[in-house]
Amino acid sequence: MTRARSGGSRFGAILKWVGIAGTLLTFGGAVYELMHAQGELRERGRIVDEQFTAGRAQEMAGDFPAAWESFAQAATVAQTDGFFAKLLGGLGERRQKIRTAQEDLAMEWVRESHAPEGHTFSEVTDKLVNTLVVGADTSSGARKADLLAHLGWAYFLKRRSGDMGVQPEKLYQQAVAADAANPYANAFWGHWLLWNHGSMAEADKHFAAALSTSRARGEVRHFQLAALKNAGSDADGAWVSVVNDMRKAGEPLDSATLGDIYGRYYFALNDDSQLKRLFAAVPPAEHLELQRMLLASGHDDHQLTLNAVMALTYEAAGQPDQALAAWRAVKTELGGADSRLAPRADAAIKRLAKSHD
Numbered sequence: 001m002t003r004a005r006s007g008g009s010r011f012g013a014i015l016k017w018v019g020i021a022g023t024l025l026t027f028g029g030a031v032y033e034l035m036h037a038q039g040e041l042r043e044r045g046r047i048v049d050e051q052f053t054a055g056r057a058q059e060m061a062g063d064f065p066a067a068w069e070s071f072a073q074a075a076t077v078a079q080t081d082g083f084f085a086k087l088l089g090g091l092g093e094r095r096q097k098i099r100t101a102q103e104d105l106a107m108e109w110v111r112e113s114h115a116p117e118g119h120t121f122s123e124v125t126d127k128l129v130n131t132l133v134v135g136a137d138t139s140s141g142a143r144k145a146d147l148l149a150h151l152g153w154a155y156f157l158k159r160r161s162g163d164m165g166v167q168p169e170k171l172y173q174q175a176v177a178a179d180a181a182n183p184y185a186n187a188f189w190g191h192w193l194l195w196n197h198g199s200m201a202e203a204d205k206h207f208a209a210a211l212s213t214s215r216a217r218g219e220v221r222h223f224q225l226a227a228l229k230n231a232g233s234d235a236d237g238a239w240v241s242v243v244n245d246m247r248k249a250g251e252p253l254d255s256a257t258l259g260d261i262y263g264r265y266y267f268a269l270n271d272d273s274q275l276k277r278l279f280a281a282v283p284p285a286e287h288l289e290l291q292r293m294l295l296a297s298g299h300d301d302h303q304l305t306l307n308a309v310m311a312l313t314y315e316a317a318g319q320p321d322q323a324l325a326a327w328r329a330v331k332t333e334l335g336g337a338d339s340r341l342a343p344r345a346d347a348a349i350k351r352l353a354k355s356h357d
Contacts, residue, residue: 048078048094055101064109068127071102103135107150107184111219113157121157129154145179148172153188156195168192186210187220191227200238203227221246225257236264236274237281244282244290253293262294262302265309275312284317304333308341311348324352 055070078095106128115121132154136147152171159166169192175185190206193199210220221242228239243261246253253261268275278287291310294302311326327348334342 044077045094048074048098051077052094052098052101055105059105059108062112064105064112067105068102068109071098071105074098075102099135102131103147106131106135107146110150110154110157115157115161120161122161122163125154125157125161140178142179142182145175145182145185148175148178149182149185149188152185152192156188156192181209181212183210183213183216183220187216187223191223194227194231194235197231200231200235217251221251225260229260233274237277240264240278240287240290241281244286247290247293248286258294258297261290262299262306265291265294266305269305269309269312279313279316284313287313288317304330304341307333308345311345315352320352320355324349327352 051070051074055067055074058064058067058070075095075098078098110125110128110132113121113124115123129151132147132151136144136151139147148171152168152175155166155171156168159168169189172185172189172192175182176189179185186206186209190203190210193203193206207220207224210224211217224242225239228235228242231238240261243253243257264274264278268278282290288310291306291313295306307326307330311323311330314320314323314326327345330341331345331349334345
């Protein structure tokens with residue numbers, strides 16, 4: 001009996017130690033898995049950070065397709081977290097940062113989108129729409145409005161590719177409902193109205209709302225000038241008025257806009273009705289400031305035309321002495337060259353000199 005009890009006690013002890021050993025092995029395995037997960041998480045985090053940094057650099061360089069691919073790779077690596085990775089905190093914050101970067105890139109890309117010959121806007125917008133939709137659904141306030149506005153612009157570009165079933169204006173309405181003064185929603189809406197030959201007054205209200213905040217002012221001006229330019233010659237006065245407002249506010253005017261201003265003066269030089277429309281939109285004295293700005297831009301081949309336009313503008317501004325000096329500068333620059341400006345300059349000099357005497 002004593003031997004039986006002794007044998008049972010030894011067997012129980014063995015089982016106890018086996019249980020302890022099993023527990024230790026399980027614990028050791030868990031520690032190993034935890035350490036392995038920690039190392040894997042660090043490596044995944046490194047890859048995510050590298051891809052994210054590359055995407056940012058590519059976006060800044062304007063290489064949007066490459067940036068899109070880099071962010072997509074970062075998102076894929078950051079996406080899956082196992083039990084131990086979640087226990088360690090996972091890559092949740094990085095995933096949110098990547099989603100935000102993808103949304104920002106989608107908005108910038110759709111604003112800068114072009115369709116070279118043989119391609120359509122849909123080739124770009126189709127890959128961006130889902131990101132904009134999901135971002136808008138999970139956002140609120142100004143961020144939601146930004147994403148909805150750009151979704152509307154993407155649909156506008158799809159319409160230009162032939163998909164007439166999409167309705168950009170509905171997205172602009174939703175965006176303004178989320179953020180009444182949203183610069184993108186109002187600028188795109190104003191552009192949409194003029195694109196469809198709508199009311200200039202209504203479009204002006206949206207552009208004014210877009211400019212009521214200091215955010216994205218450069219982008220608003222870009223779309224405002226583009227909308228007015230697309231509206232044709234009837235909107236030339238409004239276009240020049242916006243450019244003059246930008247000059248007075250010290251806002252930058254790019255080389256393309258400066259070239260467009262010169263083009264309007266070039267054609268107005270031989271079109272009195274066009275010149276009158278420009279003077280009706282902006283006072284002649286302020287046109288002189290625009291013209292001086294163009295002269296200072298360094299295009300020597302523009303000087304003759306600008307001096308002639310300035311002569312006409314000086315006279316319209318009630319400054320005959322300056323008009324006379326400008327016409328004489330035109331005559332000097334012409335020298336003996338055969339030009340249709342020569343008889344105009346001669347007649348103006350004769351007339352202004354006589355009135356001066």
